[in-house]
Amino acid sequence: MCEVFVVGDEDGWNSGTNFATWSQSHNFTKGDFLVFNYAKNVHNVYEVIEETYRSCEAKNGVLGEYDSGNDKIELKEARNYWFICNVAGHCLGGMRFGIVVKESNSSTHLPLNPIDQSPPPNTNHASICCGRFPMWWTFFICILSFNVLFY
Numbered sequence: 001m002c003e004v005f006v007v008g009d010e011d012g013w014n015s016g017t018n019f020a021t022w023s024q025s026h027n028f029t030k031g032d033f034l035v036f037n038y039a040k041n042v043h044n045v046y047e048v049i050e051e052t053y054r055s056c057e058a059k060n061g062v063l064g065e066y067d068s069g070n071d072k073i074e075l076k077e078a079r080n081y082w083f084i085c086n087v088a089g090h091c092l093g094g095m096r097f098g099i100v101v102k103e104s105n106s107s108t109h110l111p112l113n114p115i116d117q118s119p120p121p122n123t124n125h126a127s128i129c130c131g132r133f134p135m136w137w138t139f140f141i142c143i144l145s146f147n148v149l150f151y
């Protein structure tokens, strides 16, 4: 079952949308589609390599260019994809995101393992030693321990 994801949801591919948040809130599987909706000639879509995604300089590292205003891109392979808008300033302004596309038979839909609830080991020496002494001594020893530990 492939899914079609509209990039940025109802806001579309636009300035002022946080695409990092958008991309992290979805799971992408091989065979899914991304749809970029935007005003033609105002924005565009470049699929790029990670370095280009990070630098926002699309002189090289470009894997695909789209500018129809309604681009449907199939995620054909299980790998990382990076997309930017290559209109001056837009990529640096936030029109970029990266996604991880998984194999369709991956175990992402299996229930998660129950979280290990065992308490962390007690490594706080001050609280261990404080329990053995009466109130005043406890206070005094604690001050001493903290002085030793932190000064």
Ligand SMILES: [Cu+2]
Binding pocket: 015, 042, 043, 044, 085, 086, 087, 090, 091, 095
């Ligand atoms: Cu743009």
